[in-house]
Amino acid sequence: MSVRTTLTRSLAALVAAAGPVALPATALAAPSDGPTPSPGAATVTRAGTSFLTATTIAAGQPVQVDASTGDYLYWSFTADAGQVHDISATVSFPGARSGASTWTVEVFDGLRRRQACTAGAQTPTADKAASSVSLGCTLREVRPWAEPWSADPLPGTYFVRLSVADVPEPDLGAPVEVELLVSADGEGAPADDGELAVPLVPNTRAGAVLTDEQAIAPVDDADEGSWLDDLLPALGSRWIWTSVGGILAAVAGVVGFALTRRPRRA
Known part of the structure; x- marks a missing residue:
């Protein structure tokens, strides 16, 4: 019994002594949790200064930009349903x-709504x-509908x-x-009860540019009003109610005067 007890204690001591040594080796061998660039992805070397001029990037495409302190840097990427995006900078x-x-x-999403980071x-x-x-910012999973x-x-x-949200004034403009890197995890839309008809993409072409022929349209003489239309304003509900109110006020004044007038004595 004494020999078995001695061997058991010796093995326990060896395990306890080897544990702290083996743990750092395992931690060093573990890969980093941050996103990694996609193999062969081209590096983006510029950024936009607004939502309309945001530089388009893809998931896994690295970004390296030289800027100044105080600049607003914008990039845009496409997200599909079922994906979880991780932004690291x-x-x-x-x-x-x-x-x-x-x-x-x-x-921000396509409707310029600020998204929360999980x-x-x-x-x-700094x-x-x-x-x-x-x-860093990890977004919520993209839903197919909401x-x-x-x-x-x-x-x-x-x-x-x-x-930069807060910086001393002497450091503004410093290089x-x-x-930056955006990664995407997950493929395909999850099982859900709906589907978005059109992706949330900002409309950067809200109107069409008119040519010279379209901008200068001929004016028909029949469409021009007479000189009386220039003097009198167009009749509307406001003028009608104003006229009715004036008539009622005049009638009320006459009735009130008749009721309060004293008869003359002979």
Whole structure:
């Protein structure tokens, strides 16, 4: 019994001693949880300055842009039903700064509705001595349909906006290096009770440009009114009710005067 007890205690001591050594090796071997670029994807080197000029990117396509502190950077990507998108960004500061700065990454759908993030550092603060700051935003799963009053993510175009929320005034205009990546998990629409007829894509062509022939249309003399129409305003409900009110006020004045007038004495 004593030999078995001694062996058991020795094995337990070896396991306890090897545990702390084996755990770091396992942690180092584990892959990172952040999104990775797609193999062979071309790097995007520019960004838009508004919703209308947002640069189109695809999921898994890396972005590397040189910008200035205070710029609003816009990108757009397409989302399908059943997908969960993860946006990760890194802002590097090549030069010295005078103080801490707060950066933010925001996501909007095709109707310009701000989407909530379920995970990620959406508004981190970089200290004065920090050389970079990392931002992240994990969106909710895109639904194939939703109620009109809800703000659930739907298939269509989505916009990513990266900007600085709080920065010392001397640091405005300082150069920064921005790296951004959008990843998509999930394929196909989940089993649901509806389907969106048209994706939420912003209409950037609201009207057609008229040519010179269309803009200058001939005016028919018969359509022109007489000089009396220029003097008198067009009759409408407002003029009718005003006239009726004036007549009633005059009648009420006459009746009131007749009731309150005293008869003359002979």
